[in-house]
Amino acid sequence: MAFASVPARAGSQRDPAILRRRMAGFGLLSPALLLMVLMLALPVMALILMSFWTQDGFELDRTFTLENYRQLVATTDEPTIWFGIPFPFAYPVPAILMLKSLAMSLVATVAVIAVAYPMAYFMAFRITRHKALWIILITIPFWTSYLLRVFSWKIVLGFNGAINSGLKSLGLIEEPLEFLLYNPTAVVITLAHAWVAFAILPIYVSLEKIDRTLLEAASDLGDSRLKRFFRITLPLSAPGTIAASLLVFIPTVGDYVTPALVGGPGGTMIGSLVQDLFLKQNNAPLGAAVSIVMMLIIATLVSLFLWAIGYRKLRSRRA
Template identity: 50%
Template sequence: MIDQIETGARVNQEAKRGWVLVSVPLFYTILLMAAPLTAIFVFSFWSQDFLTLDTTMTLKNYREAFSEPLYAELLSRSIGIAGAVTLVTVVLAFPVAYFVSFHVAPERKSLWLFLITIPFWTSYLLRIFLWKVILGFNGVLNTSLQGIGFIEEPLTFILYNANAVVITLAHAFAPFAILPIFVALEKIDRSLLEAARDLGENAVMTFVRVTLPLAMPGVVAATLIVFIPTVGDYVTPRLVGGPNGLMIANMIQTQFLRLNNAPMGAALAVIAMTTVTVMALLLLAATRKWMRGGGR
């Protein structure tokens, strides 16, 4: 009986200590995440009547968002660009992660990872401007290629369009993709690869049947880490995207800041967030088979 009371008291004590520990992060999560999200959600059901905010609940914004083809086009373009960025980033990140995990001596791995993160020491904006310098009409790439006589006229498909957005974002997110894939590859027991060889498979089939499936948790993580923020990116499309490289986030920004139509912007933001969430969940559901075994 006394034991029970004491145990109960201790559990209570531990619970209290737990609350104290989480209270600070909980506070700023509510302040900086939950509160703004709720505000956006509520805003999306209000409407803007020229200069006054009409706070009667309505689905008007959503109706407009789904009937106006421009919004759908912007959203699908955002998803298309983010998808391309994700594909390019993950496909290029995999060999890098594989090389560092399998072919770099253990004592040099942290040096390599450190070098991979070096681009992050420069500001995000600076890097975008550097890409403008590289990809521009009279940029580094064009003048070099012209200089060696590879092309006659400067290439124009590499700046102020969707391609430029893909190139810039793929570079920016490369380390985010490399690191989770690297971690997944590091976790693979090397004797599994020897076992596959021992059971008659060559190097390529060993990769296909063992390495790749076991690296899938890392690939899925990399995909989500790159895809989710790129869908909502608006700085890169604004600076290097030109008129045809603009994305849904640019429209949301425009609605909030230029058109003074916060409810419409909020509705677009909710639609974009929901779309991304659904896509992420679909991806997770589709890859559950690999996540289970490999994550062990």
């Protein structure tokens, strides 16, 4: 997308100086490019290849087949009902978990944006001194391991955890609340907390860039503060907000550590299934097929989302 905004310079390709500069550009890119090829492109290729094989007991059958994908879409006459939604699949688990993961990530993303936006707004408009310090303060949770943070949520939400013992000592409850841990809500809370700092920074940057004179002009022309926010601040910060929500939504759909630790069976997500297929059911080819379908679904959804909100228009307006 970054290339799209660079105006094309037709006819200049052959110019040796430009060519040299371009090569230097690729030279600068190459460490990252090499790393991407080695650590991302090749494994994804391997995954795609593997999804066309099958597992036969302990042996990997390397003949090319679409069997894994067929398994994922094969239908049956007896649909599995899950929360009132019928899934007409013979193997309904992937479809159900996919839908559930998307819903859980969506809720987590909305929660993250709801928390991150006011915080970013505060940093951009209310903080005038020591901005760097505030940004560092926001990153402090990242100085500890992600696992440690998930475990702390386990302690906070647990049966004898912080919330339960707090409420108990205040005399508000007799018995500890059991709905806090081991369910989708616990996963959503944990995910939202874990990703909030990732969302603050892009939103902050787009808010920070807003030309303050536009706000003054709006006020001068009689806009109330609220109206000014909805007409100027919100639209101009949309690119950062959208980037932040994608940054949160895409990785959380496939998360499996969080559900494994705080989710219980009810909090299982699609990533848990992939992990289970690879590391428990010893069916790597089916696991590969599930993860590829998951990737495609997420990519499609994100593209649809960007198309629906007219992301291109949004970008060109800012430029």
